[in-house]
Amino acid sequence: LLFAYCRIFLAVHLACTPPYDTWWDGLCFFTYQGTISWTQGDTKCSADNAMLTSIHSAQENANLNSFAYGGPYDQGRGYWLGLRCNGTSSNFYWEDGTTVDYTNFGVATVACNASTADYHFYMSPSDAKWYNDKDWSWYQRAYVCKKNVRPEDSICEEYDNVPSTKTCVSIYSASKTTTDGEKQCVATGGHLASIHNNTVNDYVRRSAISRNLLDGVLIGLKQSGTNASGLAWNDSTMVDYTNFNKDFPNSALGQCFAMQTGSIAGDWVNVVCDKTTIPFVCTKPAYDFPDVYETSLCPTQNYSDGDMIYSPMFPKVNNKNSCEYLVVGPAGATNVQVEVIFFESNRCCDSLTIYEGVAGDKKIATLAGSTFNGNVYKSTIGPAMRLVYSVQSGAHVRGWQLKVYA
Ligand SMILES: *[C@@H]1O[C@H](CO)[C@@H](O)[C@H](O)[C@H]1NC(C)=O
Ligand SMILES: *[C@@H]1O[C@H](CO)[C@@H](O)[C@H](O)[C@H]1NC(C)=O
Ligand SMILES: *[C@@H]1O[C@H](CO)[C@@H](O)[C@H](O)[C@H]1NC(C)=O
Ligand SMILES: *[C@@H]1O[C@H](CO)[C@@H](O)[C@H](O)[C@H]1NC(C)=O
Numbered sequence: 553l554l555f556a557y558c559r560i561f562l563a564v565h566l567a568c569t570p571p572y573d574t575w576w577d578g579l580c581f582f583t584y585q586g587t588i589s590w591t592q593g594d595t596k597c598s599a600d601n602a603m604l605t606s607i608h609s610a611q612e613n614a615n616l617n618s619f620a621y622g623g624p625y626d627q628g629r630g631y632w633l634g635l636r637c638n639g640t641s642s643n644f645y646w647e648d649g650t651t652v653d654y655t656n657f658g659v660a661t662v663a664c665n666a667s668t669a670d671y672h673f674y675m676s677p678s679d680a681k682w683y684n685d686k687d688w689s690w691y692q693r694a695y696v697c698k699k700n701v702r703p704e705d706s707i708c709e710e711y712d713n714v715p716s717t718k719t720c721v722s723i724y725s726a727s728k729t730t731t732d733g734e735k736q737c738v739a740t741g742g743h744l745a746s747i748h749n750n751t752v753n754d755y756v757r758r759s760a761i762s763r764n765l766l767d768g769v770l771i772g773l774k775q776s777g778t779n780a781s782g783l784a785w786n787d788s789t790m791v792d793y794t795n796f797n798k799d800f801p802n803s804a805l806g807q808c809f810a811m812q813t814g815s816i817a818g819d820w821v822n823v824v825c826d827k828t829t830i831p832f833v834c835t836k837p838a839y840d841f842p843d844v845y846e847t848s849l850c851p852t853q854n855y856s857d858g859d860m861i862y863s864p865m866f867p868k869v870n871n872k873n874s875c876e877y878l879v880v881g882p883a884g885a886t887n888v889q890v891e892v893i894f895f896e897s898n899r900c901c902d903s904l905t906i907y908e909g910v911a912g913d914k915k916i917a918t919l920a921g922s923t924f925n926g927n928v929y930k931s932t933i934g935p936a937m938r939l940v941y942s943v944q945s946g947a948h949v950r951g952w953q954l955k956v957y958a
């Protein structure tokens with residue numbers, strides 16, 4: 553049974569923001585499949601608020617080996633890890649500050665002392681053991697980043713919540729065109745910023761200033777006509793607030809817009825779409841987590857058009873229950889569909905398999921990790937599907953929410 557509450561979910565939301573994915577313990581991981589030096593990999597992870605990964609058990613080592621390897625660009629050179637040697641204390645340490653409570657060296661004795669090199673380790677693709685090079689500073693390998701903080705319970709995930717609003721904001725310092733900025737926003741579940749009042753406008757301006765972005769940021773407003781009547785936000789929300797500089801809008805200067813962060817008003821001016829490259833700001837609506845947890849019981853009813861299906865205990869973490877769900881459309885319909893509204897499971901250990909019909913083993917899809925948000929899955933041989941949620945871990949993940957269309 554589900555608790556009876558009804559709520560409009562504002563947007564598709566993500567657990568780990570792509571390209572990060574939940575591998576185990578609700579933590580977000582990312583594999584870079586090109587090759588890069590240890591130092592560059594370390595810097596790239598830091599730029600994502602992550603660290604080169606640490607590993608704390610044989611199970612985690614095996615997980616990492618299976619998820620990191622075999623990707624399309626796997627160079628077979630192994631993956632940089634965050635393990636190093638402190639010659640002063642003669643101790644190995646993890647870059648992320650966690651305890652070195654497990655090692656899997658490929659050679660019997662690996663010394664760490666004042667006379668050894670400042671080792672940098674990688675996992676080998678052939679035996680999942682850890683090795684190091686003397687010439688680590690130039691040798692290029694893939695790497696794995698890990699975030700030690702779960703995005704659990706943040707209504708904005710990795711965006712920032714504008715205090716006392718339901719708006720999430722993320723400012724990017726890299727200069728992009730409107731098209732590329734919008735792409736990056738979409739990849740993280742948002743759009744180039746839409747701004748609907750002074751609270752949000754001022755927040756964006758102050759955040760930009762605090763990042764030393766004084767030359768303006770792209771926002772998601774576009775002007776199709778020559779006057780203010782042809783204005784639209786890229787996320788399709790209503791233009792119910794504007795904050796133009798006094799001589800604007802002026803379409804002769806471009807059909808896109810930037811906020812002047814250097815002025816206290818944070819006012820808006822036209823810029824040339826796809827020519828002006830400056831930092832940009834994304835927004836998305838805050839995700840409304842239900843404030844009542846689902847029960848941990850499996851359902852006794854069938855689901856049909858318009859129903860939401862939630863995993864047990866959603867959105868409370870650490871569910872251990874596996875359940876089966878039947879989705880049944882009207883007799884004679886050609887198919888039923890489910891849309892993923894939210895999905896967060898540990899890729900290692902928890903999966904949702906979608907089968908054709910109310911019985912049988914013809915698979916439509918298997919979902920695991922946190923990369924399926926917004927996807928739609930359809931039956932093809934009749935108006936029914938069976939969902940089997942198999943939970944081995946459940947650790948620190950919230951589960952999922954699907955919407956049924958029949
Ligand atoms: C190395 O160990 C020394 C002595 O314990 C400590 O002072 C220093 O901060 C350590 N360096 C790093 C990078 O952890
Ligand atoms: C460091 O470890 C190596 C390898 O075990 C050893 O040969 C060397 O004597 C050690 N150096 C110090 C200063 O302990
Ligand atoms: C400002 O707009 C946001 C949506 O963009 C809304 O959540 C918030 O409540 C508004 N704040 C005020 C003070 O109107
Ligand atoms: C504003 O532009 C629209 C087309 O974008 C046009 O239909 C309208 O007449 C214009 N209004 C004024 C006051 O210029």
Ligand SMILES: *[C@@H]1O[C@H](CO)[C@@H](O)[C@H](O)[C@H]1NC(C)=O
Pocket residue numbers: 852853854878880910
């Ligand atoms: C669910 O659907 C199946 C297949 O149509 C049917 O046999 C079963 O009785 C239904 N269960 C409920 C509780 O309606």
Ligand SMILES: CC(=O)N[C@H]1CO[C@H](CO)[C@@H](O)[C@@H]1O
Pocket residue numbers: 730731734735774784785786787788
């Ligand atoms: C609704 C809308 O304006 N969408 C646009 C957002 O920006 C991208 C990239 O510039 C366009 O392709 C969309 O059409």
